[in-house]
Structures are given as C-alpha cells and as structure tokens.
Amino acid sequence: MPPAIVNFIAGQVGVQQLVVSGTSTTAQTPPSHPRAAFLVLLIIISFTISAIAQEPADTAAFDLPDERPAPPTSVVVTDFKYDAGNRVDITWVPSIDDQPELTLVDGYTVYRSANGGDYKLLDSLLPGISMYEDEEVTPDSVYTYYVATMSGKDTVQSVVTQEIRPEWELVNFDLAWLFVIAVIISGSIVWFIWRARAGADLFVRKIAGLDAVDEAIGRATEMGRPILFIPGILDMDDVQTIAGLTILGRVAKQIADYDTRIRMPVSRSLVMTAARETIKASYQVAGRPDAYSDDMVSYVTDEQFGYVAAVDGIMVREKPATIFLLGAFFAESLILAETGNSIGAIQIAGTARPAQLPFFIAACDFTLIGEELFAASAYLSGEPKQLGSLKGQDVGKGIAMLAIILGMVAVTMATAFEIDFFQMIADGLNQVFSTKAE
Amino acid sequence: MDISNFLAAVLTLGIFSFLYKDNPVYRACEAIFVGVSAGYWAIVFFFDNLQKKFWEGVFPPDGSAGDHLLWFGAILGVLMLFRLSSKIGWIARWPLAFIVGATAGLYMITYFVSNAMNQVADTMLSLIVVNDVTGSIIWTQTIGALVVAVGVISGLVYFFFSKEHKGVFGATAKVGIWFLMITFGASFGYTVMSRMSLLIGRMSFLFRDWLGLIG
Missing domain, CATH: 3.40.50 (Rossmann fold)
Incomplete structure (x- = not known):
C-alpha cells in the first residue's frame, strides 16, 4: 500500500501505525480526534456482526440445517415374493432434511453390489421417494445395496444393507383364492360344454x-x-x-x-x-x-x-x-x-x-x-364350446352377485351395528376378493 | 412464410372440406395421409422391432451375451410369410394361434383380478354410513352407497344371459340399463368436451400459427 494512503488512514482512524517507507520505520502518535474514535467503534461492530453471520448454520442462535444433508436411514431389502427371483425391493426412511421447505436434498441414488463386487449406480430418484424396485437381479447372485442422499454434487450414503439372494418360487399362494374361483368357473364351462354336446338345450x-x-x-x-x-x-x-x-x-x-x-x-x-x-x-x-x-x-x-x-x-x-x-x-x-x-x-x-x-x-x-x-x-x-363358455361366465356373474350382496350385508352389520360375527365374514370376503396380481 | 405451416394448413383445410362433401381435395389429402403414415409406421416397425428388439437383442452392440430366446419370435415372424405360398400357406396360422393363445393366457389373471375380483371387493360397501364421533347417519354417503349397490347388482342382472328378462328379473335388468344409459350420457358430454379441445387446437393452429390473426 502506498505510504501516503497508509498515513491518511492512520490519521483518520487514530491508531498507532507503522509506516513503512523505504527502509525506515516511523512510529506516529495517535490522534485524539473524537470522530476517529467513533469510526474505530463502527469498524469493530462491523467485524463482530460479520463474524456472527459467518457462524455455522446449526448454532442455537440460527437454527438452519447443516450444508450436508443427513443420509437415508432404515434401508431394508426384501425379496419380492412369488416371482422368478428377478426382483428385490429396497425401502428406506428418507433423510430428515428431505422436506419441501428445505432445498437441501436433490434426491436419492441407489447403488448395488453383486457377489461382493464394486458398487454400481442403479438409478437416481426424486426427493420424497422411499422405495426402489430392482428388477435386474438373478436368483444365483448375492446382492447388497446402499442409498445415498444427493445434495448438489455431494452425496451422503446410508449404511450398507444385509446381503440378499433373490429366490424363485414355483407357486404364488397369494393367488390361491383366484385359483379356487377360476376352477369353479372353468369347471362350470366344461360342464356346460359337455351338456351342450350331449344335446341339452x-x-x-x-x-x-x-x-x-x-x-x-x-x-x-x-x-x-x-x-x-x-x-x-x-x-x-x-x-x-x-x-x-x-x-x-x-x-x-x-x-x-x-x-x-x-x-x-x-x-x-x-x-x-x-x-x-x-x-x-x-x-x-x-x-x-x-x-x-x-x-x-x-x-x-x-x-x-x-x-x-x-x-x-x-x-x-x-x-x-x-x-x-x-x-x-x-x-x-x-x-x-x-x-x-x-x-x-x-x-x-x-x-x-x-x-x-x-x-x-x-x-x-x-x-x-x-x-x-x-x-x-x-x-x-x-356351438357347444361357445355356449358352454357363455353359461360358465354366467356362473361367474352369479358368484359375483352373491358375494356383493353378502359382503354388503356383512359390512353394514359390522360397521353400523358393530356385530363381530359379521365383521369376521366381511374380513373373509375381503381377503378372498382383494387378490393382487403383479 | 413458413412452408411447413402452409402445407399443414392446406392439408387441415383439405380434410375439413369433407364436412361439405367428398371432393378431389379431400381425396388427395386422404391419400397423402394414408401413404405417409403407412410408410412412417413401416419404418418405425422396422427399426424398433427388427433392428432394436431383435438384432440388437441377439447381437448386443456392447458385445455382451445376446438373448437367443428372441429367435423364437423371429421364427414365428418368418412363418407368417408362408401366407405368400398357396400350398403351404396354412403354416401362417401357427404364429397367429400362438399370439391369440399366449395373449389370452397372459392377460387372464390380470384381467380377472382387476376387472372382476377387485371390483367385487370394492363394491362391498356399508349401506348405512355412520359418523364415528356423533353416531348419526351420514345421509349423502349412505345414498351414494345405495346407488352403487343398486347400480352394480342391476347392471350384472342385465348382463346375465342365461335367464329371460321377465318379471322381477326383467324389471331389475331394466333398472340396470337405465343406470348404464345415465352413465353413458355423462360420459358422452365429458368426451364431447375433450373432442372440442382437439377442434380448438386445430383452430388455434390455423388462426394463430398460420394466419397470425390471434395472439
């Protein structure tokens, strides 16, 4: 800094200042001007405010989130039931920083390791998502996963899951009731075809x-x-x-x-x-x-x-x-x-x-x-085949009508009059007909 | 003048001219539409099915192992070409039979579950809806549940083919057809409004994008 300027500042602020000029160093007496003292005070206050403003965001005085978001927790892997061993479901609890009012979390990334190999990125997901279906697995491999919270280019990863080996199941027992009803309807169709062929009108x-x-x-x-x-x-x-x-x-x-x-x-x-x-x-x-x-x-x-x-x-x-x-x-x-x-x-x-x-x-x-x-x-x-099929479908409609009437009566008695017996019937019917096919 | 907008506008007006009567301009536009679209789909099918799904599936560009199950589909496709022969054209029925049979089997569970079983489960409603806090009947929801119950049961009766529509059964079926017609009326109005949006889209193109008469 040029000596002239240093001297000017020193004169204004009134602090003892070493002025470097060539090889000589001169000590100057501080001025006793009241305006200079006020300026000094102002600068000190400015520095103090600036320092406070730069404190970390998680201090008690300013309750703002950390710049690095928290990772997802409770990451759990489950083998999808009754499939050919080609699907694993990964679920997690989203990061505590994944809140609409905060913009800290940009989404999640899911990583997988097969048979102890390197972790590879499977997919990037939007904030708020807490599940991923990995349908690119095979029954003969062992997999581990982790999920990471994304924040800009930064990622914070969860703990690695337990190992999972997808299994192939031959029979889907979730569809047992569907099977029973299908057998009844198919049996009816065969019965009616047989009757039509026998000459029944x-x-x-x-x-x-x-x-x-x-x-x-x-x-x-x-x-x-x-x-x-x-x-x-x-x-x-x-x-x-x-x-x-x-x-x-x-x-x-x-x-x-x-x-x-x-x-x-x-x-x-x-x-x-x-x-x-x-x-x-x-x-x-x-x-x-x-x-x-x-x-x-x-x-x-x-x-x-x-x-x-x-x-x-x-x-x-x-x-x-x-x-x-x-x-x-x-x-x-x-x-x-x-x-x-x-x-x-x-x-x-x-x-x-x-x-x-x-x-x-x-x-x-x-x-x-x-x-x-x-x-x-x-x-x-x-034709007997087509007539039998049509009559068999009518049997299916008859079952549906009976089930609906019985179900409505049971649900009404269970909810409006709180009779346990009807609640049991309603639950049973709901279990039979609420089959999910995936 | 944007030539593509001009051509699109001329073709749009050509198709609209059918509203007056069949005419040479409409025939020309129709022929262009049919020809261009048929050619477009031929190319799309070639690249999507033959190149991407089959060729790149059997011989992946990244050198990984190919899916040789795709050869089965390719063979079925080749069998379709046997139609060209008058002597062994019957072979072309095999892939058709496979497609119809496989489709029926593939969709049977999904359709039966979603279109039959789950519909039954969702119709099992309480016919008396009570407020949990006050214990009083919520009449709007109760009437709604009754309408669903009567509509579904009478609709099913209408589609029951094994019994003549006479007496109580016939009267119930008549209620069912009334429910269907009311539903179709509502659906008609809704769909007409969505068709209007298509017309507005074309008008917007003509008056804004082409003629620039509206902002």
Missing part, C-alpha cells in the same frame, strides 16, 4: 343387436351394395378384436350364402391376416371357396386418423348398405359412426370400451354393450 336370452344381423345382411343383398366390416383399431392381442373376428366368421358365412360383397379395411397387419383366414374358412364352410378373394380385406395404415380418413372415404364412395363396427375403438368411433349414419347405412356396433359406447348408441341402429360383444359369437353360432 342351453338357453341364451335374446340379444337385440344380433337379431338384426340377418336383416342387415339381407338388406345389403337386396340393395346390391357391399357390407363394410370394421374390426376396431387394435391388434390381435386385444380380446375385443378377437370377439369382432369371431362374429365376422358368422357374418362372412351368411354373406357367402347370399352372394353379397364384403369390404374390410383394417389398421393392423396381423388383423388383416387373421381376417382373411376367417373369411376364407367361412366361404369354405358355405361351400363357395371360389368366391373368396384376398381383396376383401385390405390393410390401410396403423395411423389412427389416417385409417379413419380412408374408411370415411370408402363409406361415402362405395355407400355400403350395412356397416359392422365390432372391436376396440377410440376417438374415431363417432367419426366413423356419424359418417355411416350420414350415408343411410344400417349400423351394428359393439365395443367394450365404456367411453366409446355412448357414441355408438347415439349414431348406430344397434349396439352391443360390453359383455354382449363377447356373448354375440356364442349366440350367433350356437
């Missing part, structure tokens, strides 16, 4: 929409116009598509009998293949294999609204007399049904998607609601 009530199928095909024949069959927009892994194609088999046979044309644009390649097989088989059963053509079924596109645009175009250009909309539908349901309605076609629709059913009910002549779509093929064909 199995009653199935009238389904309004299906009685109109013959009429609708006859109408198209009389008008000399084609029949349009739309099996929804999902693939062969959806049960509604399969139900739609089952009905197609029956419809195609009648179309072959009447020598009417069928047009079937599809949005999935597998559905195209299955539909061609179905129609081909129906034409063979009808004794008219020569009348079958692969052109009856055509692939359009997998794109939902591209498919809709093409089908709408087919409707207005070819003006089919009858349109079947049977399968899984989404936002395109109303567009298709409205266009079909506008060309005056008789429309028979069916889907199990509750959100789309209102549109079909509003715009179509007949609608198969949910379960009716699945019952339709049995109703139309009258």
Whole structure:
C-alpha cells in the first residue's frame, strides 16, 4: 500500500501505525480526534456482526440445517415374493432434511453390489421417494445395496444393507383364492360344454343387436351394395378384436350364402391376416371357396386418423348398405359412426370400451354393450364350446352377485351395528376378493 | 412464410372440406395421409422391432451375451410369410394361434383380478354410513352407497344371459340399463368436451400459427 494512503488512514482512524517507507520505520502518535474514535467503534461492530453471520448454520442462535444433508436411514431389502427371483425391493426412511421447505436434498441414488463386487449406480430418484424396485437381479447372485442422499454434487450414503439372494418360487399362494374361483368357473364351462354336446338345450336370452344381423345382411343383398366390416383399431392381442373376428366368421358365412360383397379395411397387419383366414374358412364352410378373394380385406395404415380418413372415404364412395363396427375403438368411433349414419347405412356396433359406447348408441341402429360383444359369437353360432363358455361366465356373474350382496350385508352389520360375527365374514370376503396380481 | 405451416394448413383445410362433401381435395389429402403414415409406421416397425428388439437383442452392440430366446419370435415372424405360398400357406396360422393363445393366457389373471375380483371387493360397501364421533347417519354417503349397490347388482342382472328378462328379473335388468344409459350420457358430454379441445387446437393452429390473426 502506498505510504501516503497508509498515513491518511492512520490519521483518520487514530491508531498507532507503522509506516513503512523505504527502509525506515516511523512510529506516529495517535490522534485524539473524537470522530476517529467513533469510526474505530463502527469498524469493530462491523467485524463482530460479520463474524456472527459467518457462524455455522446449526448454532442455537440460527437454527438452519447443516450444508450436508443427513443420509437415508432404515434401508431394508426384501425379496419380492412369488416371482422368478428377478426382483428385490429396497425401502428406506428418507433423510430428515428431505422436506419441501428445505432445498437441501436433490434426491436419492441407489447403488448395488453383486457377489461382493464394486458398487454400481442403479438409478437416481426424486426427493420424497422411499422405495426402489430392482428388477435386474438373478436368483444365483448375492446382492447388497446402499442409498445415498444427493445434495448438489455431494452425496451422503446410508449404511450398507444385509446381503440378499433373490429366490424363485414355483407357486404364488397369494393367488390361491383366484385359483379356487377360476376352477369353479372353468369347471362350470366344461360342464356346460359337455351338456351342450350331449344335446341339452342351453338357453341364451335374446340379444337385440344380433337379431338384426340377418336383416342387415339381407338388406345389403337386396340393395346390391357391399357390407363394410370394421374390426376396431387394435391388434390381435386385444380380446375385443378377437370377439369382432369371431362374429365376422358368422357374418362372412351368411354373406357367402347370399352372394353379397364384403369390404374390410383394417389398421393392423396381423388383423388383416387373421381376417382373411376367417373369411376364407367361412366361404369354405358355405361351400363357395371360389368366391373368396384376398381383396376383401385390405390393410390401410396403423395411423389412427389416417385409417379413419380412408374408411370415411370408402363409406361415402362405395355407400355400403350395412356397416359392422365390432372391436376396440377410440376417438374415431363417432367419426366413423356419424359418417355411416350420414350415408343411410344400417349400423351394428359393439365395443367394450365404456367411453366409446355412448357414441355408438347415439349414431348406430344397434349396439352391443360390453359383455354382449363377447356373448354375440356364442349366440350367433350356437356351438357347444361357445355356449358352454357363455353359461360358465354366467356362473361367474352369479358368484359375483352373491358375494356383493353378502359382503354388503356383512359390512353394514359390522360397521353400523358393530356385530363381530359379521365383521369376521366381511374380513373373509375381503381377503378372498382383494387378490393382487403383479 | 413458413412452408411447413402452409402445407399443414392446406392439408387441415383439405380434410375439413369433407364436412361439405367428398371432393378431389379431400381425396388427395386422404391419400397423402394414408401413404405417409403407412410408410412412417413401416419404418418405425422396422427399426424398433427388427433392428432394436431383435438384432440388437441377439447381437448386443456392447458385445455382451445376446438373448437367443428372441429367435423364437423371429421364427414365428418368418412363418407368417408362408401366407405368400398357396400350398403351404396354412403354416401362417401357427404364429397367429400362438399370439391369440399366449395373449389370452397372459392377460387372464390380470384381467380377472382387476376387472372382476377387485371390483367385487370394492363394491362391498356399508349401506348405512355412520359418523364415528356423533353416531348419526351420514345421509349423502349412505345414498351414494345405495346407488352403487343398486347400480352394480342391476347392471350384472342385465348382463346375465342365461335367464329371460321377465318379471322381477326383467324389471331389475331394466333398472340396470337405465343406470348404464345415465352413465353413458355423462360420459358422452365429458368426451364431447375433450373432442372440442382437439377442434380448438386445430383452430388455434390455423388462426394463430398460420394466419397470425390471434395472439
């Protein structure tokens, strides 16, 4: 510092100051000015406040959290029950610093060591999370884990867990009640199939929409116009598509009998293949294999609204007399049904998607609601296997109704009147039907 | 002018022209939409399934051991191509049968548990809901529980196919169909409003992104 400045400060603050000037050192007498004394006092106070402000945050005077967050505690590993030994669940109690009002914890990281090897990062999780499912384990290895709290680039790790070896279980006893009920329903199906094959007359009530199928095909024949069959927009892994194609088999046979044309644009390649097989088989059963053509079924596109645009175009250009909309539908349901309605076609629709059913009910002549779509093929064909299946499902519905009525009575008596016997029944029923499938 | 916005706007208006009637502009837009989307999905399926799932699964790029179970899927895929032959086309039914059967088996437990058993458990409600503190009946929740009970039971009766809908059974089924129709009415209104948001989205594109008439 230049001597002139040092001297100026010394003069102002009034403290004894060594002034270094070249090689000589001069001691100066402190000034006795009152303003200088005040300045000195001010500086001392400033230093004191500054020092207090820089005290660690966890002092009693300023109850702020430590800059390093606490680690997660109680980290526990459990083998997921009844699986193929390919899942371990890790749970922990979040860091005490993991609170919404504090921003100290950025999240958690989970580390794993397999067979005593190095710990490797598995995943990074958001704050507040206290569980991780490790599904990349094998039954023949031993694992240990630890979880670390993240705070910026800093991590504070928990203690390492105990070793765990995932086990493979052959039978899932959590699904025991499901098994019992499934056996009852399956047994009923087999029983009814056996009775149907033995010639028993199995009653199935009238389904309004299906009685109109013959009429609708006859109408198209009389008008000399084609029949349009739309099996929804999902693939062969959806049960509604399969139900739609089952009905197609029956419809195609009648179309072959009447020598009417069928047009079937599809949005999935597998559905195209299955539909061609179905129609081909129906034409063979009808004794008219020569009348079958692969052109009856055509692939359009997998794109939902591209498919809709093409089908709408087919409707207005070819003006089919009858349109079947049977399968899984989404936002395109109303567009298709409205266009079909506008060309005056008789429309028979069916889907199990509750959100789309209102549109079909509003715009179509007949609608198969949910379960009716699945019952339709049995109703139309009258085959023992399908009739037996339908009757077996009714047994399942009967069990469900009885269970619901019994459960409601038990829960009401247990909660409103506090009768222990009914509480026991309610708990039992709840245990039977609250099965979780993972 | 942004050419992509211009093209998108022309195609949007072309599709909208169907509201008047079928016309050459709509046909052109339809053909473009179908052609482009079919080509797009062909490429997506090729790279997602054949390259990523199959090829990189069997021969992982990092040199690790491949999953040779994927060959099974590949063989099923090849079997589908037998359709092209008139003599041995029947072989193509095998992969189809596998897909349908495997799917039914795979989803059976999940569907049965979530769509049947758990629904039954959740419907076992107390028909009289009492306030724990005062001991008085909470009428709103009690009526709600009764509506659920009547709706579910009568709905199940409607879908019972083994008995004619006559007498008490028929009357219960009629109550069930009323419940269904009321539910569908509410669902109709809700879904129409969500469709309106799609229309608003298109209008917003035309008037804001394309024409710049709204801010």
